[in-house]
Amino acid sequence: MLSIKLARNTGFCSGVRRAINIAEKTLLSAKENKVYSLGQIIHNPQVIKRLKERNLCVVNSLDNIEARSTVILPSHGSPKRVLIAAKKKNLKLIDVTCPYVSSVQRICSRLYGQGFKVVIIGDEKHPEIRALLDLAPGARVIDKAEDINDGKITFKKIGIISQTTQAKDKFFLMVSKILEKNPEVREAQIFNTICLDTANRQKEAAKLARSSDVLLVIGSKMSANTKRLFSIGRKINKNTYLIEKEDAPLDKILKGAKTVGIISGASAPDWLAKKIIEKIRHK
Ligand code: SF4
Missing domain, CATH: 3.40.50.11270 (Rossmann fold)
Structure with missing residues (x-):
């Protein structure tokens, strides 16, 4: 069973x-x-x-x-x-x-107003980041370690924030690499602006990936936080699947499994998770 x-x-x-x-x-x-x-x-x-x-x-x-x-x-x-x-x-x-996104926008504006070079850890194509860039002209967006290695980080006052849906480990790794690469820095303000809901889901995804034979991450490939949960799960358990619709091939995915962990992205509706659970129960 x-x-x-x-x-x-x-x-x-x-x-x-x-x-x-x-x-x-x-x-x-x-x-x-x-x-x-x-x-x-x-x-x-x-x-x-x-x-x-x-x-x-x-x-x-x-x-x-x-x-x-x-x-x-x-x-x-x-x-x-x-x-x-x-x-x-x-x-x-x-x-x-989202009120949480608004609070990150306020932090971004304040840093810019106080003369800090704003650095955002995130995906520059995401609309959340495009809105932040409008509040802090000239801000730098860093998505991966290679973005730091181009030798252009020489800011005396630096303010680092994160896209709300980033992974915590990646954020702190990027922060330490940025500071390491920026010997001229005199003042740094660092705000972990990953939202609480995102952080909790990431923790749960990792725990379920460790304790289940298969992990299902329900949500859309368009959603940054869903993709993040999927990649966190996949790193731990290769039997991690992103499920976008109720007609996913669950029989094939769950073949031979004794335990299945289920989590959803922040924009996946309750009814979709319920339908998938019903399908699994009636297998
Ligand atoms: S994941 Fe949800 S709570 Fe967190 S910032 Fe996005 S919309 Fe807001």
């Missing part, structure tokens, strides 16, 4: 839950009026599909939005210049930026 070990942190994180609740209420009160979202509110295609079925219109540019419309801004934050342009167009903005 297959035993299921379910992570405590499964389903939406608080920031995603809040964003989706606000989006649903906005759609409900808009009735027949069009509601837009500028980009994906969260990184999960199934959740976005459900919102589209309720009349959400997802666009990638302000140019595709009629003036004075209602626009939901994404949970991972929006660049300042987009907010300014949106206000000029008289759009009614519903900003669902």
Whole structure:
């Protein structure tokens, strides 16, 4: 009999839950009026599909939005210049930026204002980082050790922050490499801005990977925190799988396993994990 070990942190994180609740209420009160979202509110295609079925219109540019419309801004934050342009167009903005992301934005602005060279550990293509770069012009983004080895880090005042979904070990490794490579530094401020939900899920993913024959990470390949959980699990247990939909080939994946660990990314809905657990129980 297959035993299921379910992570405590499964389903939406608080920031995603809040964003989706606000989006649903906005759609409900808009009735027949069009509601837009500028980009994906969260990184999960199934959740976005459900919102589209309720009349959400997802666009990638302000140019595709009629003036004075209602626009939901994404949970991972929006660049300042987009907010300014949106206000000029008289759009009614519903900003669902996660409060944790907003607090990282405040730290980033403060460091920049105090004359620190801001260094962000993260993926520069991610929208969360693009919004931070708008708050600290000239900030440097570092995603891997090779990004540090180009000899360009010579800042006297340096402020280091992290993308909210980074792995803790990687963040501290990058911080020590940056300081090592920066002999001119006189003042350094380091903020571990990895969110608590992310840190807890990463700890649980590692624990489940160690104690289960197979680890299932439920979520989307578009989601940075889901991909991180998958890579943490995979490093420990090669039988770690990223499951995006309920029709994944579970029979094949779980063949011969006695224990299966299940965890989800912060933007994967509860109902998806429940459907997958039901399927496993009725195997
Ligand atoms: S993962 Fe963390 S930072 Fe991202 S939305 Fe959830 S609570 Fe906010």
